[in-house]
Amino acid sequence: MILMINNQRVNLSVQDQLGVGGEAQVFRWQGKAVKVFHELDPKSTAAQKRDWQANRRLKVEKLRHFPNGLPANILSPLELVSDPRGEVVGYTMPLLDNVETVFMLANLNFRKTFPDDRVAPIFLQLEKTLKELHARQVIFGDFNALNVLFDALNRTYFIDTDSMQFGSYPCVTFTLDYLDPKLFGANFTAKPSFTRESDYYSLAVMLFHSLVMVHPFGGVHPDYPNVMRRAEARVPVFDPRVKYPKKGLHFHVLPDDLLQYFHRVFVEDNRHVVPEQLLSALQFRTCPQCGTRHARSQCPTCVAAPLQAKEAITYHGKCTATRVFKTRGRILAARIINGQIDYLHEESGVIKRRSGEEVRLKPLTGNERLAMTGQLTLIGTDSRVDLVRHGKVEDTIATEKLGTWPMFDANDRDYFTISGGYLARNNQDLVGQILLGHTWFRVGQKFGFGFYRVGRKIVYFMFDALKKGIDDTIKLPQYSGKIVDAECIFSDDYCLFSISRVESGQVINAFHLLKKDGTVIASTEALAESSRFTKNIRAKVLGGQKIITATDDGLLLVIPDNGRLVESKLFTDTEPFVNEGSEIYTNADGIYVISEKEILLLRLL
Numbered sequence: 156m157i158l159m160i161n162n163q164r165v166n167l168s169v170q171d172q173l174g175v176g177g178e179a180q181v182f183r184w185q186g187k188a189v190k191v192f193h194e195l196d197p198k199s200t201a202a203q204k205r206d207w208q209a210n211r212r213l214k215v216e217k218l219r220h221f222p223n224g225l226p227a228n229i230l231s232p233l234e235l236v237s238d239p240r241g242e243v244v245g246y247t248m249p250l251l252d253n254v255e256t257v258f259m260l261a262n263l264n265f266r267k268t269f270p271d272d273r274v275a276p277i278f279l280q281l282e283k284t285l286k287e288l289h290a291r292q293v294i295f296g297d298f299n300a301l302n303v304l305f306d307a308l309n310r311t312y313f314i315d316t317d318s319m320q321f322g323s324y325p326c327v328t329f330t331l332d333y334l335d336p337k338l339f340g341a342n343f344t345a346k347p348s349f350t351r352e353s354d355y356y357s358l359a360v361m362l363f364h365s366l367v368m369v370h371p372f373g374g375v376h377p378d379y380p381n382v383m384r385r386a387e388a389r390v391p392v393f394d395p396r397v398k399y400p401k402k403g404l405h406f407h408v409l410p411d412d413l414l415q416y417f418h419r420v421f422v423e424d425n426r427h428v429v430p431e432q433l434l435s436a437l438q439f440r441t442c443p444q445c446g447t448r449h450a451r452s453q454c455p456t457c458v459a460a461p462l463q464a465k466e467a468i469t470y471h472g473k474c475t476a477t478r479v480f481k482t483r484g485r486i487l488a489a490r491i492i493n494g495q496i497d498y499l500h501e502e503s504g505v506i507k508r509r510s511g512e513e514v515r516l517k518p519l520t521g522n523e524r525l526a527m528t529g530q531l532t533l534i535g536t537d538s539r540v541d542l543v544r545h546g547k548v549e550d551t552i553a554t555e556k557l558g559t560w561p562m563f564d565a566n567d568r569d570y571f572t573i574s575g576g577y578l579a580r581n582n583q584d585l586v587g588q589i590l591l592g593h594t595w596f597r598v599g600q601k602f603g604f605g606f607y608r609v610g611r612k613i614v615y616f617m618f619d620a621l622k623k624g625i626d627d628t629i630k631l632p633q634y635s636g637k638i639v640d641a642e643c644i645f646s647d648d649y650c651l652f653s654i655s656r657v658e659s660g661q662v663i664n665a666f667h668l669l670k671k672d673g674t675v676i677a678s679t680e681a682l683a684e685s686s687r688f689t690k691n692i693r694a695k696v697l698g699g700q701k702i703i704t705a706t707d708d709g710l711l712l713v714i715p716d717n718g719r720l721v722e723s724k725l726f727t728d729t730e731p732f733v734n735e736g737s738e739i740y741t742n743a744d745g746i747y748v749i750s751e752k753e754i755l756l757l758r759l760l
Contacts, residue, residue, distance in 0.1 A: 158191070159237040160184070160247060167191075169609050172593065174558075176315075176637045177658055180610065183250060189236055190317075191245040193611070209344075210327065214317055215243045217324045221317075226287045228280075229313045251304065251312055253537070255559050257281075258300035258639060258657075260365035263402060263736045264693060267487050269521035271366075271439040271448060273309060278362050279434050280311040285358060286428070288313075289351045295319050296326025296349040298357035299333040300364070301637060301657060307522060320347050330660035332370065333357040336386040337424070352426030359420045362429060368403030371421050381684060391421040401707050402736025407459075408449035413437065446483035446752050472728030473760045479747070480509070480754040488525045489749045491740050492567050496747050498754065499525055499532065508532060514543045528565035535561035540572060552582045557595055564598045566620060571598050578605075578618065578625065586618050587625030599645025602671045604629075604652055611635070615652075617673055629673045632665070632680075634658075646697045649676070653692035655683070664689045668700060668715055676700060677715030687735070688713050688722055696739045696746070705737040705748065710757075729757055 156167045167189065171182040182189045192214070195207050221232050232246035259265040260274060281303055288295060295302070297318050304312040320326035325347045329338070335353040342348075363371045372385040375398040379385045392399055392406060393414075399405065406414065413433050419425035441447070442454035449455055469476045480486075484502030491497075497509045504518040514532040524535040532543040535554065540563050542550045554563050554572035563572045569580050573594060578586040589596075589607055596605025598620055606615045615629035636658030643652045652667045665680040666689070681689040687706040694705040702713040702720065709730035712723045733739070738749040745758040 156182075156191070157239055158189070158244070159239065159241075160189070161234055164239075165189075169590065169593075172608070172610065174637075175608055175611060177635060179245065184247070186250055187233065187247045188230075188250045189245060189247050191236065213324070213327065217321075218243065218246055218317060220322070220324070222291060222293055222321050225291060225293065225316075226284050228284055228311060229288065229316055231316055246317065248314075248316075251306075253559055254304040254306050254312060256301050256639075257303045257305065257361055257365060261300070261368045261370075261403075262640065263368055264640075266368060267485070268519040268523050268525070270518070271450075273521060274365050275434045275437040276309045277305045277311060278358070278365070278429070279431065280305075280309060281358060281361075282428055282431065282434070284311060284313060285354055289354070293319055293321045294326065294347070294349045294351060295354050295357075297328040297330055298354050298361075299330035299660070300361050301330075301639075303361075307520070320349050323347065325349075328660075330657075332382060332660065333360050334386075334660075335426070336389070339383070339387055355426050355428045356420060359417065359429060363406075363417055366404070366409060367406055369400050369406070371417065374399045386421075389422050389424070391417075393418060393422070398707070400736075401734030404448065405455075407455045408439075408447065408451065410437070410451050413450075441483065443483065469732075471731050474726070474728035474732070475758045475760065476732045476748075477756045477758075478753060479756050482752055485751050486749055486754065487519075488527065489738060489740065489747070489754065490527060491742050491747075492527060492529065494742050496740060496742070496754065497527055498749070499527065513546050522559065524561055524563070526563065526565045526570065528567060528570050531565075531570070533563060533565060533570055535563055537561060540570075542570075550582075555592055555594070557593070562594065562596070564596065564603070566598050566600050569620070571596070571603070584623070586623055587616075589616070589625070590614070595641055597643040597645075599643075599650060601647055602645070602650070604643045604645075604650050604669070606641075608638075617669075617671065626673060629669070631667055631675065632678075634665070636663070640692060642692045642695075644695055644697045646699055649697060649700055651695065651697050651702060653695070655692050664692050666692070666720055668702070668720060677718050677720045679720040686722070687711055688720070691735050694735055694737055694739060696741050698741060703739065703741075703746070705733040705735060705739050707734050709733060710739075710746065726759060728759070732757060 158165045167182045173181045173183055179190050179192045218232050225231050230248045234247045235243050236245040238244050302315045318326050318328050326349050327343045335356040360371055371391045372382045374392050376396055416429055437450050439448050439450045445456050447454050447456040467478045482500050482502050484500055487499045487501055489498040505513055506515040507513050522536055526533040530544055534541045538553055538556055540552050540554050541548045554561050572579050576591040578589050580586055594607040596603055602620050603618050606613050613633055614627050615631045616625045616627040618625045634656055636656040638656045640655040643650050648671050650669050655664050662683040664683045667678045668676040683690055688704055696703050700715055704711050710726045713720050714723045732755050733748050740747045745756050748755045
């Protein structure tokens, strides 16, 4: 891509690409980031073309008049970027490395290794910057969890600042899950519509979602079909008629004064910023009796119902649940190894395997990934992976990162990393070439699946778990928007690839069942909240072509039918033992359900 920056001709390649979003690509160049807006889709209608042209004119005009003197962590435009014809197509901005979006704070998988007490300091920084921004008569507008970042030191950064509202220039974009319901139906292109109060509302949504991993208008209400209608009616999760999601934390773990603040925002339409003292005083602790994580003076679980001994075997209809393991700490990872369930758990800062072997004697910081293969435990941090055996680090190897996460995986026999632009097995056998810094993959017992992005194009690939070679001819859809998560699970001959993206402010999940030769058997794509199956890209296990997914209503069987993945049967007797955030695995014994503190073995009679 040929561009002009400060009258200098610049050639940006795929190797320089940092990321792709719904409206632009971002590249690395001379210690800066270069944001380049997407060109008009050639398949656009005449009306879409007019809207695109008007939006581009507004962007360029705002860039030319962007306010000076904003806080340093507002990633303001530095220089305009033009194409060879002289048309402004983007801008440069400060470059960030090793940062994560606030969006991930509400992701259950991410939070397994992320300490709860890091959330409040992040939001204290966000609030401070937001106040400074408002003091300069600038409104963020489209203030959402993908537009704010944090690093390992809890420092925060605001991105996509070209859309902000200042002077007579409106913010014309919005993200529905974070939009103040007072602005529902507003014509954002006609005039500046966002206010300080709407920014404070968005901040409150992000804070609540990040603390308990449940949206303030999440769950199910019998009278309102979705988040938008609930927000419009001011019916948050506090309403007694809401069926609260089983995943994440219950809001009752938060202190009363913070809950009162949220009630004033989401029910009473108060739009004041969260008092700093509430965040400064917020401190999570683990109940020594029941293991509940909470930020109250007394454990809400023990106060509500004194601890009682739980039976090791529980019956519900035709389902039998046998407790395999329980901890007051938390379960970090699990998998079936050589036909048996194995797991990693942390208690009092010490990480152990199922055998009781200690694999790490210090608490996790939030930047680690974990995996297991045989007796080997893999702990990845930044661009390295520690190989731990019998409680000692046997070796430390390098691997590439995807964003902030070290990219590696393992099956029963081997582990796989990315080295020098190649996918490698056991740090010695090169499987095949991939795109450095942009590749995601998972591996099963017999084969693996992955993808990388070349500009706006996604290249999907498969590889044999024992042989050399990568097949990058897999035909799956090309997705726009920002990819925020992905997962792949395997049976002997099939895999289920799931991918989550944010497009036009909404989370869309897509699922593809493939044969190991790359043939697509069935696919489904939908808004995340549209069904039990599509709500979560995880909480699934694959047996042949059949998918079992964990939901708040019980285990759900999903099967391919004429090229689509359809819900076939709900096993309602399993409802007390699973939720949409459960990990599930199968072997000859039955179905293992892994929650934060407990592993259950389910059998259907």
